[in-house]
Amino acid sequence: MDVLLFAAAAVRISVPYALAAMGASLSERGGVVCIALEGLMLNGALAYTLGAYATQNPWAGVACALLAGLLTAWLHAEATVRFRADQITTGLGINLLAAGLTRFVLVRVFHSSSNSPRVPGLPEWRLPVLSDLPGVGALLSSPLVLVTLALVVLVHALLFRTVFGLRLRAIGERPEAAATLGLSVTRHRFAGVLLCGLLAGLAGAYLSSEQHSFTDGMTGGRGYIALAAMIVGKWNPMGAAAACLLFGAAEALQIKLQGSAFPSELLQALPYLITMLALAGFIGRAVAPRAVGTPYDPES
């Protein structure tokens, strides 16, 4: 039972990381750095709350979160792909914008700088057998957990088993060559970034639906952890999701071991230490897509 409760905690913690990290792998495989995950998630989280609050329907909240992720990502794509702005700077700008914008909306709409009122969360999906399992039953009744599990397979297949995925990867490696073959670098990169926006928006919806409210700054740096997980996962959606699960397990372990004889400072650093160690060696060399971070200029 203890082991199952632990596993459930690890998965719960890793879901938002995994969604965002998979999104980033699509964006970066196409050649666009997505340091904007934090902002995409934050906007998604607020949009869920607004949608669920206005309609009292949690699925309308999810739709709003997807839309917010999409619009925010579109901003990133316009700036970096169409106008060839620096991708890191633009991403950081979007994070700052989201931090300010969500707070502004929170104060204007809900008259609080801290948190929104309570909104409906997603209802359980009662499944035969799965929902009745001890320890993990509640986890496996959570719609977004199940959706995330399915997305791990689907996003990986999209990148490695479809024509679109092949073209996207080619554009992230050698955009000039892909363009010579008649592929639109702009369109594919837009698609990668927008898909990233959808996934990160969904990650935000998960955060606020689990809390039944939006809290100022509630993403708490999760976007940056997701980005690191994507690198540990070598820019593969499935690898990124696995890295997130590792990180989630480390965080669950950290929570569980608190109050034991372990020095607390070391314990608080545990998830980050594990990520660093994984980055530093156990995983092997992580090579970025060749053209990531470089705007494509057909004239040059």
Add this chain to the structure above:
Amino acid sequence: MFDVGGRGDKSFNDAAYAGLERAQKELGVHFTTLETSEGADREVQLRQLAAGPAKIIFGVGFLFSDDIKALAKEFPDKKFACVDFTVNPGDSLPPNLVALTFKEEEGSFLVGALAAMTSKTGKIGFVGGMDVPLIRKFQAGYVAGAKAVNPKIEVLVKYAGNSGAAFKDPTKGKELGLAEYHAGADVIYHASGSTGLGVFEAARELNKLAIGVDKDQYEDAPGFILTSMVKVVDTAVFESIRATQQGTLTGGVQHLGLKENGVQWVYDDHNKALIPAAVKARVDSLAAEIIAGRIVVPSTTE
């Protein structure tokens, strides 16, 4: 005057603001507020206020401690007050700075005793925000109070992190709450800002009880809040303003405890169904003993 974390935090920023409003109404003072965002602009904003016409400038939150001390030295003809000022050992405060500190350990002692008497499992929990001495004060009082009524009680203690972000991470708070409830605790006291909203969610999900902090948090999870440990920040702010107006404000550290009505625990129509009369009587008698000095509540966990 001044404010961090922002108004509308439903916690001590709002309480401080209520103190300002009361002073405006009853004493006819004027005030302005500024909000800080993350990080480094605190000193700049304090300076902006200090250079203006204000007679007394408040910093709300322990994060102001260093900046406000530096500014108080630089502007000796202005008065400064800081809510939750962190006093370092060996610190000498400038004479124009009032450090408003609360004996959170005394209020925490009472809610700890209440939690221990309410628990059916013999286990209760504590969730802290950032692991700093200020929050350890809450923990120390809570544990001491619980042990005072039940020496065999087990108290599970977990913290959300080592940075300011640990006060605004409800997702982490929910996991910490779930972990403690799953480990057998049936009442959890949080001292963790909006991270605690996650603890309340965990209480709802598993149908357990939680204890609020700083202000009455009943509204955040009706039916799941056993009580709240309240810091009476509004009165402290109001009294400082009144003293400034009368010219009687003296610098130094003010420790506001049960005796000074600086901390309280909530017992009202919302929660009295959860608290039997005998239990309330016991908590009240413990409070009386603390006020009389017969019980000295520890303020550190060492």
